[in-house]
Amino acid sequence: MRAALPLAFLAVLLTGFTPEDEALDPSMLPGSVVSPVPADAPEAAALAPAPSVPVPVPVPSRVKTPPLASVRPLAPADDLLARAHRDGSRYVVSDPEGEAALTLVPSIQESLGRTLTEYQTPWAAVVVLEPSTGRVLAMVEHSEATPGLRGLPVKAVFPAASVFKLVTASALLDEGVTPEDESCYHGGKRRVSESLLADSSRDRECVSLSEALGRSANVVFAKLTHRYLDADKLRAAADLFRFNRQIPFAIPTEPSLAAVPDEPLELARTGAGFGDVFLSPLHGALIAAVAANGGLWRAPILYERDLPTAPDPERVLSEDRAAALTAMMQETVTHGTARRFFRLRELRGAVGKTGSLADRNPFRDYSWFVGFAPREAPKVAVAAVVVNEPRWRIRAPWLAREAMRLGLEAAGSGRLASVSEGRSVPARRSP
Secondary structure, three states: OOOOOOHHHHOOOEOOOOOOOOOOOHHHOOOOEEOOOOOOOOOOOOOOOOOOOOOOOOOOOOOOOOHHHHOOOOOHHHOHHHHOEEEOOEEEEEEOOEEEEEOOOHHHHHHHHHHHHHOOOOEEEEEEEEOOOOEEEEEEEEOOOOOOOOOHHHOOOEEOHHHHHHHHHHHHHHOOOOOOOEEEEOOOOOOOOHHHHOOOOOOOEEEEHHHHHHHOOHHHHHHHHHHHOOHHHHHHHHHHOOOOOOOOOOOOOOOOOEOOOOOHHHHHHHHOOOOOEEEOHHHHHHHHHHHHOOOEEOOOEOEHHHOOOOOOOEEOOOHHHHHHHHHHHHHHHHOOOOHHHOOOHHHOOOEEEEEEEEEOOOOEEEEEEEEEEOOOOOOEEEEEEEEEOOEEOOOHHHHHHHHHHHHHHHHHOOHHHHHHOOOOOOOOOOO
């Protein structure tokens, strides 16, 4: 077992993370020992989807063949961040045309790098984007468990867990379910069984779709998937959000894979976040940026020189659907699974979605947060994933909060504009 943090960091021990309704089996969480944060740490009518590129491999089984167990590092030639060096207020990479500036903001990149190193995260990655342009402001990773591993921000080896509820929610909105529509349920903290899909006299807890997303209520999403969606509808929603196809980017990015089964119970479980769905952190930030951009998908940009020729944004959700999804994401940070992480005054306009799953043997605890801030006139979109062993120090919602805080701080001081030399352009609205 790795050395614990110094005693100064162990003055306060927290109990294990026990989300009320995340797609996480609490019986799989051993007695976690958590070191506290440091004293200085602040507390779409959608367009028809383009044809998908066939996935290069079958979707792996999260239980039988978790892809993190066999992940390979980026090839050195593809690892632009490892080759980049600091040049004043920017990072540059040498290529045949000379030195090319990257969109990364050093203050965000370096601070997040120090955080992950300090907390000795077994596997972690965080991505910060400027949603209005697609510029990548930070891509940071650390693996204490596999020190030579590189490329985690673009690796789709992390179960999407309840982050996939954003896809399910968008499909439900298209079927006429409103954020205010209530559903009643019971159970579902550990798993979703067939008996929970039907209404029952035991259904004593009733929540709106908005509250269900904020609380990550598994049974509600399973019941609504069973009632309103079929496999084709959920696959279409996943395709709109670019699952099962390549995402063009300067660093080769693995496609995020989503297996959507036809069998009714497995379909309901997938809609609730229990399926074989895998997501890269870069893709997670891009999904958050869709809501931030009023339903528009913007391609990610890493080279400053590519900004003027970036492809036009594509509409994924209508503005009304995107606004509804954003309002539902706000529930997560105001009353839901991430509420205790977002009490800072400067982050009160943040929105997002958490996710959590655990592998049993060997034990790995996956936690996610994807979101953006502020809700009005968004400046940053983030995705953070942390994979912990039985002893852990931080989880993804805290890491995402820090990434948002740093991004907003940089935006407020003008550092984002200085890196892009004033070329930031707002998201285009369709008529």
